[in-house]
Amino acid sequence: MFASLMSFDIKTLLVAVALATTLSAVTRILLWRTHPGIPGLGHWAGASVLGTMALLMIAMRNVVPEWLALSLAQMLIAMGFILMWDGFRRFVGRAPLSRPILMVLIVFAIGLIVASNVLQSLTFRASSNALWIALLSAMVAQELLSAARPREIAMRVSGWLYAISAALFFVRGFAVATGDAIVDPWNPDGLAALLLFWWLCFTMGATLGMVLMASERLQKELDHQASHDPLTGALNRRALLMFAEKELARCRRNGQPLSVLMMDLDYFKAINDHFGHQGGDEFLCRFVSSSQRVLRTEDVFCRFGGEEFLALLPGITSEQGLLVAERIRSAYRSEMENITTLSLPFNATVSIGISQYRPEEEIDDVIRRADTALYQAKANGRNRCELMEFCGAE
Ligand SMILES: Nc1nc2c(ncn2[C@@H]2O[C@H](COP(=O)(O)OP(=O)(O)OP(=O)(O)O)[C@@H](O)[C@H]2O)c(=O)[nH]1
The missing domain is CATH 1.20.1070 (Rhopdopsin 7-helix transmembrane proteins)
Incomplete structure (x- = not known):
């Protein structure tokens, strides 16, 4: 045969x-x-x-x-x-x-x-x-x-x-x-x-x-x-910048908006002092998981460094971004409420700055403006979200 x-x-x-x-x-x-x-x-x-x-x-x-x-x-x-x-x-x-x-x-x-x-x-x-x-x-x-x-x-x-x-x-x-x-x-x-x-x-x-x-x-x-960031499992800054270039190009091509949220945990030094470094790490991880729960799959979320995080929201205007930021802020607060009210003299909160990409900008420019808005949120008392367009710095 x-x-x-x-x-x-x-x-x-x-x-x-x-x-x-x-x-x-x-x-x-x-x-x-x-x-x-x-x-x-x-x-x-x-x-x-x-x-x-x-x-x-x-x-x-x-x-x-x-x-x-x-x-x-x-x-x-x-x-x-x-x-x-x-x-x-x-x-x-x-x-x-x-x-x-x-x-x-x-x-x-x-x-x-x-x-x-x-x-x-x-x-x-x-x-x-x-x-x-x-x-x-x-x-x-x-x-x-x-x-x-x-x-x-x-x-x-x-x-x-x-x-x-x-x-x-x-x-x-x-x-x-x-x-x-x-x-x-x-x-x-x-x-x-x-x-x-x-x-x-x-x-x-x-x-x-x-x-x-x-x-x-x-x-x-x-x-x-x-x-990825080994502690929280979120994307790291390097990966985000790679994604950002692609997303920016896509939004430019399709004429879609794109917003950036810059987030920074409040009084994190005090949290570290109170709970120790490992306890502080737990806060970082909880912030990542609570934020990722309220974001869409197409949003890109990263640990930008230390206790600073950044989210890239394709197809979202800064006004819509403000709503997303509010959701992140309240999700984190309720996630940590049980722990912090028992033993901290303050709530574990986050401040967020929001900016929207403009056609002539590069990604660094949008991030810089979100950072300025974040600085404004800290200056205005923390635990709040500030939209770049509202703070008069443009
Ligand atoms: N546990 C832990 N702490 C970190 C990590 N990265 C940075 N930090 C700490 O985060 C703290 C940041 O403190 P600051 O920059 O003074 O800010 P803050 O105390 O949050 O004050 P505001 O941002 O003004 O509300 C520092 O004490 C850093 O050591 C980390 O991976 N794990």
């Missing part, structure tokens, strides 16, 4: 598979040891070690009783795939496999091995093993393809690799079960040989995919660190 496509030298193929499996195990162990903070990598390494041991068992089937070697190999493969699935779940941020599911999988795997020995059927052993690999590969494919975001190409490609593998092993499982002649493992043109060749490609592809996925993950973390 496959003779017209390609023909394999089975012994050479087996040596290549053994080499690729061992190399994969070494690569995955190194990947895990060099990135211990990424979840799931230890499981991938463990799975590949089990895979290598399974091959060793198959190679030893003439040295130890065949049923024992094959049973151990089957068990190692079964456990390796469970470990692999669990590792992928952890990697994509899902909960590890629960104890009951693990128990069911392990009992089922043992059941298949016992049945293979009781029936003394190589056909049953081969087909149940293939169907097991197919099933767990399908689970891995589902985890990866459903979790991959558009830019996570390595995760998407790996997902498809597992999906193709699942399909091929399902075919193999059913072909063996129905006694098709093409599954003879020593037939260089048979399905078994084709699958062995696929396994060689898959082992290398899956390991390469893991390396690329780990690198994608690291890059994502680096991007996040470069653009």
Whole structure:
């Protein structure tokens, strides 16, 4: 059937598979040891070690009783795939496999091995093993393809690799079960040989995919660190200025308004003195979460520095911006009321300055005018919002 496509030298193929499996195990162990903070990598390494041991068992089937070697190999493969699935779940941020599911999988795997020995059927052993690999590969494919975001190409490609593998092993499982002649493992043109060749490609592809996925993950973390404030999780000033250029260009193009809110927590030094630096940090985090709750998804909010924050409101005039600022002010006040009235001689409040972008301006000019309005709000007694246009400084 496959003779017209390609023909394999089975012994050479087996040596290549053994080499690729061992190399994969070494690569995955190194990947895990060099990135211990990424979840799931230890499981991938463990799975590949089990895979290598399974091959060793198959190679030893003439040295130890065949049923024992094959049973151990089957068990190692079964456990390796469970470990692999669990590792992928952890990697994509899902909960590890629960104890009951693990128990069911392990009992089922043992059941298949016992049945293979009781029936003394190589056909049953081969087909149940293939169907097991197919099933767990399908689970891995589902985890990866459903979790991959558009830019996570390595995760998407790996997902498809597992999906193709699942399909091929399902075919193999059913072909063996129905006694098709093409599954003879020593037939260089048979399905078994084709699958062995696929396994060689898959082992290398899956390991390469893991390396690329780990690198994608690291890059994502680096991007996040470069653009976010580590304490509050809000965007940092650098990221805001990047967004601001884009938003400004968009508003210029569409003739839309854009407003800027400059916010500064009041009496923050006193808050620090009263609650300590860590207590002060908690106020900063609470301000960020209460503000983000009242902003739209298209608004850009950042920690501008210290206890100063800035929000960019595309499509919003300064008068509308004043309403948004009032919402932020009251949200923060009610968020902190319970804590501060108990132990502070004053309320935890915020002062906000608002300005609206004018066609000839750059972003620095709008921010400077919002800052002037903020200064005015502080001078007028704090816990208030001032609109630049109202304070007569233009
Ligand atoms: N806890 C904490 N404090 C910070 C952080 N960044 C800056 N601060 C503190 O914020 C305080 C700002 O104090 P000031 O600039 O005097 O302002 P203020 O006390 O809020 O007074 P007004 O703004 O005039 O109401 C300083 O004591 C800084 O040490 C931070 O990340 N965490």
